[in-house]
Amino acid sequence: MFEILTRRQALGAFAVAACVLTPVAVRAEDVVKIGVIVPMTGPSASTGREIEAAIKLFQAQKGDKAGGKKVEVIFKDDTGVADITKRLAQELVVNDHVAAIAGFGLTPLALAAAPIATQAKIPEIVMAAGTSIITEASPFIVRTSFTLAQDTVPLADWALNNGIKKVVTLVADYGPGIDAEKAFVEKIKAGGGQVLDSLRAPLKNPEFAPFLQKAKDLKPDALFLFVPSGQGAQLMKQVAEREFAKDNIKVIATGDVTDDEQLNGMGDSVLGMITSMMYSTAHNSPENKAFVAAFEKANPTMRPNFMALGGYDGMALFYAALEKTKGDTDGAKLVDAMKGMAWMSPRGPISIDPQTRDIVQNVYIRKVERRDGQLYNIEFETVPAVKDPVKAAKAGK
Amino acid sequence: MLTILFDGLAYGMLLFVLAVGLSVTLGLMNFINLAHGAFAMAGGYVAVVMMQRYGLSLFWSLPAAFVLTAAVGALLERTLYVRLYDKTHLEQVLFTIGLTFMAMATVDYFMGASPQIVDVPKALEGNFELGIVSLNKYRIFVIAVCALLTIALQLGLSKTRFGSRLRAAVDDSRVARGLGIDVTAIFALTFAFGSGLAGFGGALGSAIFSIDPQFPLKFMIYFLIVIAVGGTSTITGPFLASILLGVADVAGKYYTPEIGGHRIEIGGFVIYTIMVLVLIFRPQGLFGRAVGK
Numbered sequence: 001m002f003e004i005l006t007r008r009q010a011l012g013a014f015a016v017a018a019c020v021l022t023p024v025a026v027r028a029e030d031v032v033k034i035g036v037i038v039p040m041t042g043p044s045a046s047t048g049r050e051i052e053a054a055i056k057l058f059q060a061q062k063g064d065k066a067g068g069k070k071v072e073v074i075f076k077d078d079t080g081v082a083d084i085t086k087r088l089a090q091e092l093v094v095n096d097h098v099a100a101i102a103g104f105g106l107t108p109l110a111l112a113a114a115p116i117a118t119q120a121k122i123p124e125i126v127m128a129a130g131t132s133i134i135t136e137a138s139p140f141i142v143r144t145s146f147t148l149a150q151d152t153v154p155l156a157d158w159a160l161n162n163g164i165k166k167v168v169t170l171v172a173d174y175g176p177g178i179d180a181e182k183a184f185v186e187k188i189k190a191g192g193g194q195v196l197d198s199l200r201a202p203l204k205n206p207e208f209a210p211f212l213q214k215a216k217d218l219k220p221d222a223l224f225l226f227v228p229s230g231q232g233a234q235l236m237k238q239v240a241e242r243e244f245a246k247d248n249i250k251v252i253a254t255g256d257v258t259d260d261e262q263l264n265g266m267g268d269s270v271l272g273m274i275t276s277m278m279y280s281t282a283h284n285s286p287e288n289k290a291f292v293a294a295f296e297k298a299n300p301t302m303r304p305n306f307m308a309l310g311g312y313d314g315m316a317l318f319y320a321a322l323e324k325t326k327g328d329t330d331g332a333k334l335v336d337a338m339k340g341m342a343w344m345s346p347r348g349p350i351s352i353d354p355q356t357r358d359i360v361q362n363v364y365i366r367k368v369e370r371r372d373g374q375l376y377n378i379e380f381e382t383v384p385a386v387k388d389p390v391k392a393a394k395a396g397k
Numbered sequence: 398m399l400t401i402l403f404d405g406l407a408y409g410m411l412l413f414v415l416a417v418g419l420s421v422t423l424g425l426m427n428f429i430n431l432a433h434g435a436f437a438m439a440g441g442y443v444a445v446v447m448m449q450r451y452g453l454s455l456f457w458s459l460p461a462a463f464v465l466t467a468a469v470g471a472l473l474e475r476t477l478y479v480r481l482y483d484k485t486h487l488e489q490v491l492f493t494i495g496l497t498f499m500a501m502a503t504v505d506y507f508m509g510a511s512p513q514i515v516d517v518p519k520a521l522e523g524n525f526e527l528g529i530v531s532l533n534k535y536r537i538f539v540i541a542v543c544a545l546l547t548i549a550l551q552l553g554l555s556k557t558r559f560g561s562r563l564r565a566a567v568d569d570s571r572v573a574r575g576l577g578i579d580v581t582a583i584f585a586l587t588f589a590f591g592s593g594l595a596g597f598g599g600a601l602g603s604a605i606f607s608i609d610p611q612f613p614l615k616f617m618i619y620f621l622i623v624i625a626v627g628g629t630s631t632i633t634g635p636f637l638a639s640i641l642l643g644v645a646d647v648a649g650k651y652y653t654p655e656i657g658g659h660r661i662e663i664g665g666f667v668i669y670t671i672m673v674l675v676l677i678f679r680p681q682g683l684f685g686r687a688v689g690k
Contacts (some may be wrong), residue, residue, distance in 0.1 A: 045510040123601045201650075204615065207606055210650035233514050234607040241533050243524055267516070381465060 001087075012285075028068075032329055033067040034318060035092035036083040036311075037113065038103040038128070039080035046230060046261055047105040047128050048077065051311030053299045061294065066323035069329075073315075080105060082112040083373065088244040089116040099329040100125060102314050105307075107131040107175040114138040121331040123338065125318060127310035131175035132390035133360045140331060142338050142357045144317055144350075145310035146278045147388040148226065149183035151254045154363040154383040155224070155276035156187035159252060164221040166194045170211050171226040173200035180226040180254055183389055196220050201227075208238045216242055222250040229259035229305070233266050240269035250274065255377065258368055260305040263375045273368045278361045279306040279347040282376040283306060291346035306347075313345045317352065356391045399530040401651050402644060407536035410543035411605070414622040415598035415616065417550065418591025424629025425567045426584055428478070429486050431493040433595055433620060434613030436498035440466045440538020440596025441608035442504060445513045455518045459600050466596025471589035475511050478588065479581075494592060497613045505610040512607035539601060546594070551632050563587055626675045628682020638683060642668050 035056060038048035052075055064071050074096055078085040085104070092098045093116060101117060104110035110129040114137035117124035126134055126143040130151075135141045157166065167188055167383060171177035173294035177200065187197050196218045199211045215223045223244060227235050235257060244251050255277020281292055281303050291312070295304040317338055324327075324337040335357070342351035350361040365381035419433040440462035447458040479497075481489050517535045524531040554560040565573045566580045574580050599608065619642070626639030649667030675683050 040506060043512070043611065207647070207650075209408070210401065210647045213400055213404065214651050230511060231607075234512060237514060238605075241524075241535075265514075306428050369425070381616060 013158035022319050030069055031072050032322065033072045033074055033092075033096055034100040035074045035076060035089070035096060035099060035101045035219040036103040036127075037076045037078050037085055037088050037092070037109070038073070039105040040077040042079040042081070044080040044105045044228075044230060047307045048103075050302070050305055050307040051103060051105075051127055051259065053295065053302060054304065054308035054311035057295055057298050058312050060298065061317065062316075066319040066331070067325060069238075069327045070167060070321060071319065071322070076103075078105075078109060079110065085109040086112040086116065088221065089113040093120040093122065098122065099331070100318060100334065102318070103127055103311075104129045107134060110134045110141070111137050113360050114141060115356065116175075117141060123318075123321075123331055123334050125314045127314040128307050129176075131179055132358075132388050133175075133251075135356055135388075135391070139357075142317065142335060142352060142361050144352075146306065146359065146361070147390065148180040148254065149389045150359075150361075150386050151189050151276050151278060151363055152180045152226075153389045154386060155252060155254065155274075156184045156191070157383070158274070158276070158365050158381065159222055159224075160188065160191040160193055164193065164250065166196055166220045167222050167224055167269040168196050168215040168218050168220040169224045169226075170199045170201060170208075170215055171224075172228060172231070174203045174204050177203075177226050179390065184224050191303040203228075209241075210233055212238055212242045216244060216247060219247060220249060222252050225251065225253035225257050227257060229256045229262070230306070232257040232259050236266050236270050240267075250381060254362040255280070255306065255366070258366075258377055260303050260377065261307075263368065263377065264303075266375065268370075270368045270375065271370065275368070276363055276365050277377070278363050279309045280364060280366050280377040280379055281305065282371065282378055283347060283364070284379070285346070285348065287344055288346040296359065302377070309345065309347050313347075313350065316343060317341060332377065338376055348382075351385075355395065356388065358388045358391060360385055360387050362386065398531070401648055403530065403532055403536065405644030405647035406640060407533075407539045407605075408647055409640040410540050411564040411598060411602050412619055412623060412643055413639035414543050414546060414601065415595055416620040416639060417618050417632065417635055418594045420624050420627070420629050420632075420635040421587055421591040422604070423624060425563065426482070426587065426642040427567075428482060429489045429493065430478075431617060432496040432500065432613070433489060433493075434615075434617045435497045436470060436595040437599035437602075437608070437616065438500065438504060438608065438612040439469060440593075440599035441603040442508060442513070442598065442599075444515055444600035444603050445508070445608060447520070449513070455515065455521075455600075455604065458515075459597060462600035463597040464612075466599075467589045467593030470592025471585060471595075474585050474588040475529065479585075481586070492543045492583060497617075498604050500615060501610045510610055512609040513603070514607040515603050517604045536606060539605070542601065549630065559583070559586075588684055620669075621656075622672050626672055626683050631661075634682055641683075642671065644670055 039045055040048035055073055056363055076088045078088055089101050090099055091327050100123040101113060104126050105128045107129045110126045111126055115175055117140040120137040124141045128145050130148045132147045132149055135143055169181050169184055173179045181198055188195055199210050201208055239251055251276045255275045258275050260281040292304055321334045321337040325333045338352050339354040348362040350359055353360050363383045363386045364379040366377035366379045368375055369378045408689045419539050422428050434594045443462040443465050444458040447453045481492055511663050521535040521538050524533050562578050562585050566578055566583050625633050627635035645667050
């Protein structure tokens with residue numbers, strides 16, 4: 001009996017000593033949590049998987065320390081439904097005390113979380129969604145993906161410079177599609193071109209045939225396409241069916257349509273197709289080669305696409321901001337630190353516009369080619385440092 | 398114009414093959430099977446797996462999709478559906494919609510959520526030039542196959558012994574039983590056949606529109622419209638309704654009238670308008686017989 005007691009006491013004393021003397025590995029205030037809300041199931045699941053893989057790769061490469069703090073990432077799956085996004089954002093703020101929320105696979109999801117970011121005064125890093133207005137929904141929103149107008153305007157310029165006078169546009173009928181249509185139409189008209197018709201297909205539409213047939217019957221020089229990544233394969237299949245090349249109609253699109261992740265499955269019918277986007281897996285730079293090699297090594301069945309880049313650079317931005325504030329997690333200070341931040345990404349030089357908190361980056365004009373037996377978007381023209389044209393136009397007024 | 402008619406025809410034919418099984422269970426067996434789309438999805442995924450994973454041709458995948466979904470249909474009919482034949486319609490709806498959600502989750506788990514698409518066989522690629530219109534070969538194939546199916550169905554139901562037994566079993570199952578007709582077996586076979594047709598349609602359609610776990614819900618509305626407009630008492634009713642809807646849907650998206658400078662996107666609701674009008678003036682369906690049961 002006596003012996004047992006002493007043993008207990010000894011153990012107790014040891015435990016107390018251990019607590020006092022040895023520093024606990026991580027104290028609560030030394031951990032900075034960032035909540036990443038992305039669709040990992042449902043129709044937009046590939047967006048979430050790419051972002052998740054890129055963030056994990058980033059942490060594996062750069063470690064989990066930034067500004068003297070340990071960065072912990074919490075992944076949440078919103079299945080692509082806006083009210084779930086909002087609820088998850090709320091839970092992350094209230095229960096997990098995250099220092100920032102990030103991710104957001106689609107425009108409505110990013111907008112749903114905006115009021116939470118504003119109220120909680122924490123940064124919302126948009127890694128995928130591409131409608132221009134998103135960054136205006138809260139002063140705490142910073143974007144590392146792209147805007148549709150940003151990708152589209154350089155393509156319209158390219159079209160005008162390459163003898164395309166008459167165009168028809170066909171976009172998915174929702175925020176980013178309408179942004180893309182507006183940007184393209186305005187640029188073509190300003191450049192003296194003619195827009196024969198602007199067609200909008202419902203977002204959830206399995207049958208593009210009537211729209212494509214109408215575009216074909218109008219006999220334009222080029223047909224401009226935008227659908228969110230994921231629908232690209234289906235659209236291109238039906239485009240191939242209509243044989244636009246026979247009528248000398250060029251088919252051009254934003255890079256979403258020839259999404260790197262799905263491109264290989266589209267077959268030879270997309271060969272030679274011209275698209276514009278801020279990232280291609282085939283981007284020729286040492287940074288990108290290292291990134292792609294590491295990404296494909298960690299995820300042998302995946303190919304990094306523009307969504308992965310949004311996630312990778314979003315994490316880079318968060319780390320850099322934490323370094324700059326020396327680990328201070330005050331939301332306003334973090335957002336201030338992010339403004340004007342410029343660095344070299346695998347996609348090329350990028351920066352955060354201090355006025356709009358939106359990304360400024362190169363946009364590339366690319367052509368689908370077969371390299372080493374695989375299909376890639378090969379870049380052949382670079383438009384440097386493109387700002388979001390929609391907000392640039394507003395600022396100019 | 399002709400091309401639009403042709404595209405609409407192909408779309409409508411496909412819709413018919415997808416929906417005809419439902420018209421059989423609903424009209425002939427008086428059972429509301431909202432899980433019908435799940436069978437179509439299953440057929441589509443059979444085609445996807447066979448063609449993408451094992452590199453088989455679509456010509457093999459189509460009959461396989463029919464046989465496999467019919468087998469699944471028969472299994473479910475024997476184990477689950479048979480218990481619900483004499484239950485109320487509400488219970489049938491609740492049961493089958495639950496089954497649909499389970500099927501969607503299962504497919505999502507095993508096949509992933511991203512849309513799958515299959516390649517058209519080489520022989521059916523490209524277009525067939527006919528004067529000024531160019532017709533897609535695969536769509537011609539779809540129309541031909543569906544037309545043959547329709548004729549076979551119509552003949553099978555009206556001319557064969559099985560057809561007359563089925564009609565007898567539906568009209569008065571008690572008397573039919575009394576005459577020595579094995580009603581249970583006939584219902585099971587019919588159900589399996591309807592499911593198999595849905596699977597066949599799903600496989601046929603997977604080369605035109607992509608197939609994903611949301612498929613049963615996306616197409617459930619179309620199925621129900623076909624049945625509502627066409628009526629359930631004949632094969633020709635849903636057939637003509639499918640063609641009408643297919644052509645109206647495609648044409649509605651092609652012709653977008655402008656009124657006062659504003660484009661009116663009628664595409665989306667043309668088919669709903671037709672359905673509403675039909676239901677107002679002919680509640681028993683456009684081609685249904687006005688008989689009270």
